[in-house]
């Protein structure tokens with residue numbers, strides 16, 4: 001037998017974000033149609049988890065220490081056992097409350113436990129709200145490799161209350177907006193210009209400005225995710241800054257945050273691609289107002305390991321290292337990154 005069956009991946013995600021939306025969780029869960037819920041949360045947001053669990057009548061509350069170490073197969077197994085003990089069934093929704101590490105882990109468990117149970121993602125960091133929790137990618141690290149095991153499965157419901165961000169430490173709060181700048185730089189000139197206006201208020205952690213920037217991030221990322229389902233390959237646009245950024249993050253070995261590396265990576269990739277000064281100057285100015293670093297760190301300037309590291313990037317094909325850069329603001333173009341250009345850009 002040789003037959004082919006083409007399925008179109010069809011799924012629906014409902015996204016509810018804004019100040020005070022936590023109060024709507026009981027009603028939103030009822031509309032989801034699951035018959036019970038289990039809250040899995042980062043210790044850092046334990047008071048919010050307790051409040052939510054009581055409001056929705058959760059079957060169990062499972063706390064975890066957030067951070068990259070939680071994204072492991074050992075945690076997947078522990079969580080599956082805890083879900084069994086709590087009496088979870090196929091109609092029990094898993095509600096993940098935490099940063100991108102918690103939403104990645106619980107998203108993976110929700111996609112695989114009993115071959116899939118309802119998933120409610122409640123991101124509590126700016127990075128998770130603006131990026132990690134959107135688009136359905138989930139997974140855990142394995143064998144020293146990041147996101148080595150994972151699936152793509154959209155959450156059934158995503159709820160993000162900007163009030164949850166109040167307790168975020170300053171560097172963690174700022175980090176998520178680097179990803180918003182990245183998206184606007186290659187996808188949407190109007191959003192980029194609006195971010196320039198909002199940046200001082202975002203830096204002051206003004207709720208309305210934060211809310212508006214998160215709304216832009218969601219609109220831009222979901223447009224790409226939807227287009228990707230139909231056209232394929234569209235997600236590569238979101239890789240701006242990440243090829244050099246990831247290499248730098250590996251070299252820095254924990255000394256620099258992911259968002260800091262992406263900010264530095266975006267500017268280095270623009271230099272490597274010879275992007276016109278007016279574009280890079282606006283990009284650099286916006287990142288500065290948002291408190292992101294912009295200079296390539298002296299400790300790694302000219303480091304030969306950068307080239308070996310960028311060649312490990314998942315997007316490398318036939319030895320070519322493609323990067324997406326904004327030729328004009330709001331319009332990304334794919335160009336090859338060469339060894340010489342990388343050396344000059346990171347000198």
Ligand SMILES: NC(=O)c1ccc[n+]([C@@H]2O[C@H](COP(=O)([O-])OP(=O)(O)OC[C@H]3O[C@@H](n4cnc5c(N)ncnc54)[C@H](O)[C@@H]3O)[C@@H](O)[C@H]2O)c1
Pocket residue numbers: 042044045065066067068071098099100101102104124125126127128131132133134135136137138147164165166167168169172
């Ligand atoms: N799935 C995707 O498409 C995707 C995209 C980008 C990033 N990611 C993943 O996201 C992860 C990073 O996400 P992150 O930056 O949110 O990391 P994180 O989950 O480690 O959270 C950062 C820190 O903030 C703390 N925290 C969380 N919410 C808090 C709150 N409201 N108040 C105070 N502290 C709080 C956490 O305990 C942690 O120490 C990485 O593992 C990355 O691979 C996934």
